Structures are given as structure tokens and as C-alpha cells.
Amino acid sequence: MAVSFDLFGTLVAADRPAEPWNAVAESLAERGVGVPNDWESAYRSAHREYDRGREAPLPEHVRLALASRGVEVTAATAREAVLAAFDGPVSQREGARDALAAVADRGPVGICSNCSVPGLVERTLDRTDLAADAVVTSVDCGWRKPHPQIFEKTADALDLPLSALVHVGDDARTDGGADRAGARSVLLADASLPTVATRLREDRL
Template identity: 75%
Template sequence: MALSFDLFGTLVTADRPSEPWDAVAESLTARSVRVPDDWEDAYRSAHREYDRGREAPLDEHVRLALASRGVEVAAETATDAVLDAFDSPVAVRNGAIEAVDAAARRGPVAVCSNCSVPGLVERTIARADIETQSGHSFDAVVASVDCGWRKPHPTIFEETADALGVALADLVHVGDDARTDGGAGRAGAQSVLLEDRSLPAIAQQLREGDLC
């Protein structure tokens, strides 16, 4: 058996800007990028279509929004600006460290997270210091911005199982959102939702060998 954990809302809670266009604008300005006067409108408008279930990378969206107003920016600059705009303090949820530790003693463990900001999942894991506190490194980190598909699309769960070297049926995914994380069960894996079992309860069941 292998386990994957959702990150935001499951292992950690994180502050997010209430007006993300302003946070991105500030980060762009700090990099000497001219921000259009109607930036909020540009940011909140769609600039390309994505297939259902596809992740829309936020750095790409920012570049397209700027381009729609005649402002060109290097891809690396947009990526760095977006990451800095959303990189914020995080708090580890009660029971998260114990659950990761117990899971790692049973088999391979991954983070499987929806996130449109490149690098933010990895930055958040490092900020939260989950690996050091639990004494275990994640065997895989699968973010939707890298995978290309968002939960509940089956592909992200399939990629997580592949990254852990197990069949999809042998993957147990733990998360807090029935719509997205519950997609693991519909994809052929198993899903455990925090509305049904708390992280401390999951840790205890893992230690006792009867999670599923």
C-alpha cells in the first residue's frame, strides 16, 4: 500500500491574498515590470481556453494577461513573480506530522496537490518543515501545475501511483475535499476524507495497520 496526502487544507493551512491581482502586481512591480492601469480586469479575464480538468498555470495566465495589454515579460520573471506573490506563512495541521510518519512506516508516501503556481507546493513543504519534523522525505511530489491535470481528474492520481511504483488500486489518497480528493476513489484508488476521519485518527489507524 502507498499513501498520498493533499497539501493545502489537509497537511497545512496557508494564507492566500484576498486580492491576488494586487499581490501579483506588487511582485511584478518589484521586478520592474510595467503593470497596466486596468490590471485587475486583465487578471480576472480569460486569455485562453483549457480542456476540462486541465490545470491553467498562473504564471502563463499572468504573461497572457500582460500581453493582452501590450506588456511583454520573460517567462522566468512571471514565474518568479507569481511564486513570490503566493508564497506565504503556513501552519501545519494537527496530526499531520504523525500521519506522515505513520504512513512512511507502512510504505511510500507522496503529496498530491492541486496548485496552479509553479514551485509553490515544494516551497510550502519546505516552509512547513514537514519532512524534517516527520523524519521522512516524500517519495514523490505531484502538483497539478506540473502534471497538467487537476484533481479529481484520474490522470493526477495515476501519475501519483506511478511515481510511487504501485498500481492505482494500491494507492490511498487522504484529503479534505470530497469533490477533488474524493476523485481518487472514482479513479480506482481509495480515498480517505478528513470529514470522515481526522489526521490523528488516520495516524492511529496506520500504526495499527487498519486504515483501509
């Protein structure tokens, strides 16, 4: 058996910008980008279509939003600005480290996280001093939970069949998709992280 964990809301608590368009605008301006006056409208508008279940990378969206107003930026600048805008305060949730340790005592542990900001999951793990054998994010694999593809890629990264994967998360709609994909979900509404750790050590998960 392998266990994967959702990150935001499950292992860590994170402060997110209340007005993300303003956070991104400030970050762009710090990098010398002229942000259009109607930036909120540009940011909140769709600029391309994505197949159902596909992740829409936020740096790409920001580049397209700027381009729609005649402002061109490099992919690197957009990526750096977006990461800085969302790299806010984070903290471990109660039982996070113990739950990861309980998994590591018996098998591989992974992170399976929806996140449209490249590098943010890895940055968050580093800042909260949490580690896993494999990290699979929607922005890197291209698919968002609850799509089966992200769970399949997580199982592949842990070198086990999907049927051997247990996914722990806080969202019944997204994390619960593990059940429909052929894995098994454990939701924090039913078992807290300390409970998950105890059940793992007692082989009852």
C-alpha cells in the same frame, strides 16, 4: 499500499491573498514590470482555453494577461513574481507530521496537490519541514484533481498500481476523485489526521 496526501487544507494551513491580482501586481512591480491600470480586469479575464481537467499555470495566465495589455515579460519573471505573491505564511496542521511518519513506517508516502503556481508546493513543504517520497502537483503533471490522470501519476511516482493507492484529503469533490479513478479516498470530514495516523499504525486504514 501507498498513501498520498493533499497539501493545502490537509497537511498545512496557508494564508492566501484576498485579492490575488493585487498581490501579483505588487510582485511584478518589484521586478520592474509596468502593470497596466486595468490589471484587475486583465487578471480576472480568460486569455486561452484549457481542456476540461487541465491545469492552467498561473505564470502563463499572468503573461497572457499582461500581453493582452501590450506588456511583455519573460517566463522566468512571471514565474518568480507569481511564486513570491503566493508564498505567504504557512503552518502545519495538527497531526500532519505524525500522519506522514505513520505512513513512512509501512510504505511510500506521496503528496498529490492541486496548485497552479510552479514551485509553491515544494516551497511550502520545505517551509513547514514536511517531506514525502514523491510530490505530484497539478501544475507539473498538467491535470487537476479530481481528474484520474493526477492520481495515476501519483501512483506511478510511488511505483505502485493505482488500486494500491489511498489518498487523504479535505475536499470531497477533488480528493474524492481518487475513488472514481480506481484508488481510494479518505476524507478529513470522516477521519482527522491524528485518526488517520492511529488507523495506519493499527493497520485499519
